[in-house]
Amino acid sequence: MSGAKTLKELAGRLDVSITTVSRALSGDPAIALKTRERVAEAARKYGYVPNTAARALVSGRSGFVGLVLPIRGPHLVDSFLGEFVTGLGEGLVSRGSHLILATAPEGETELKVLRHLVESGRCDGVVVTRIAETDERVRYLTERGVPFVAHGQLIDDSTSYNWIDTDGARAFAEAFEMLYALGHRHFGLVTISEPMTFRHRRQDGLADAIARRGDPDVRLDVATAPRFDRPARIEAINRMLAAPERPTAIIGLFDDLALTVMEEATRAGLSIPGDLSVVGFDNILASAYAPPGLTTFDALIQQASRDIGQLVVEIIEQRPGEPRNKLIQPAFVSRASHGPAPETRTTRRN
Amino acid sequence: MSGAKTLKELAGRLDVSITTVSRALSGDPAIALKTRERVAEAARKYGYVPNTAARALVSGRSGFVGLVLPIRGPHLVDSFLGEFVTGLGEGLVSRGSHLILATAPEGETELKVLRHLVESGRCDGVVVTRIAETDERVRYLTERGVPFVAHGQLIDDSTSYNWIDTDGARAFAEAFEMLYALGHRHFGLVTISEPMTFRHRRQDGLADAIARRGDPDVRLDVATAPRFDRPARIEAINRMLAAPERPTAIIGLFDDLALTVMEEATRAGLSIPGDLSVVGFDNILASAYAPPGLTTFDALIQQASRDIGQLVVEIIEQRPGEPRNKLIQPAFVSRASHGPAPETRTTRRN
DNA sequence: CTTTCAATTTGAAACGTTTGCAATTCGACT
């Protein structure tokens, strides 16, 4: 009753060999069914739980997947990280794997932590997120043959690897079509200057949609600022808002930018969506609360990360194989920050 | 150059024994300094990284601390989980430990996952959060002698264990004093019916502060609803707001409740803080955005979890010892949802 | 040149599991 911590103890109580117990527990059909049942029952009764370290040592598999926490990023001001690890954990556990979270100590680069993580055998595969245009982590993992899944894409799609991404291009095309249908012709895009692939995907999606429409009246202004430089961002936005011909609809590369647009526009006395429509991307928590409620696209982080978790385990188990990729379709979230283009109203009034 | 994955390989290249290499790398002074340096350099050169599984097997230590992700809770709609794991990771890594995140599979209880986690030897200690009044996890861990730190307290403080908690009692006392000083005498408290210890701590803090003040004019109404039953919550709040004598200041047990109060009050045509002051607790992200901005207390999750991470490693290393406890002082966040009691204004006007 | 002792290094066991291969058991068939 007191418990059997090891195979040896369990084997002793059952009067069989360690081998038999090990095989029985793993369901090896070479062991008589009766024996298997007897062992299983005893294991349950004595609360036997196999030692992970020993198993990992002999099998070369740790049963873990690693995720390196991005150095102090914007994660903490929204629910991204929470959703991501929750979804990832769900995906992994549904495939019998578990999650290790590695934090970079002061002054260590994320890549170094990643190397240590995989080379110490602590995990069998990893997940990397926030992929940059040319990402050193992706290069390292590919070269070393470590099973991994990237949440996001490289800018250069000639290297092949496993990724799952949100279809930003499609969302931005949808945003354009919706606003175009509402009468908007003069668009603004607020974007960042950093080399993140998602920036290009979304911008290209927008540009392509405009091109497809082929309406010569459509005009697109672009305001750019460094990602974390808030004063610069505000200045760029205000320049766009103060221009003699102001866009009637502004799309933010992500919600944080769109929210700043709403703040600044409101401060400048513009009404939303009366004078200006604003659309974002991500559906961060604040978007629901910032008046009048930001229309945006939900990136479905948790669903994406659940898929990532399942995929990485599959890759670990049947490596190597064809690289697997998947685009998640973001969900349109209609709130109150978009409406008909103001010209329409003016016309109506006259 | 190509790399040495094991001690044996490294020892081969250096023409010394495995033992010597192992000792040298661990800084054993029995090994000649010259040898130690030679080994260290070779290890670096060949990129040797010790195998975690082997080390864990022999030492009985995994180097991991476990956290069981609470089943689908309110974590995902705010940044709690992200902040918590980030802080925890920081605390652990600063003490040389790492974090395992265990997710409960469909239909498994959190306790069962916890048991499996510790009994498989996957981790040397655990962290539990969202402590209930009588928490089965705390009981299990205590009985089994597993090193752990609780983020929160049991209602019964006779059992001793390690915990770090946010000082809700103090915050609620402060809230009362601040509002009292603004002239408020009629208070409302919106709370939940679930057996969570933090509920009592905060309520008691408020009640004690009122008692200490000893002003017979002070009155406190309480509205209670199940934690996740939104309709019931709204109804309870509206009952409080519609009462013939309505409180002039309402305190929410946590921000989510306070935000609902603000919504309902606004819907009922009350102005905040003109007609009603509202104060919350937690400082979730939405509190900054919901108009007019919720005055609240920041629970300093990340700081608390960093402390928890450091503490749990200390406990693992020098177990057993006196239970260690710590109260984190929440930080007052003054926004625009509180102001002078309406009577004051009326008086002034007359 | 031997002895002694400290400084340094090494052999071998142990941690708990998996697994290739060999050994045993057992019933059935001759």
Add this chain to the structure above:
DNA sequence: AGTCGAATTGCAAACGTTTCAAATTGAAAG
């Protein structure tokens, strides 16, 4: 009764590390 083959079970090695106890080295002392 002996033999064969299938069905079971067990032995022992291996995974890479740590660590106890023992062996080796080298220098100083006799």
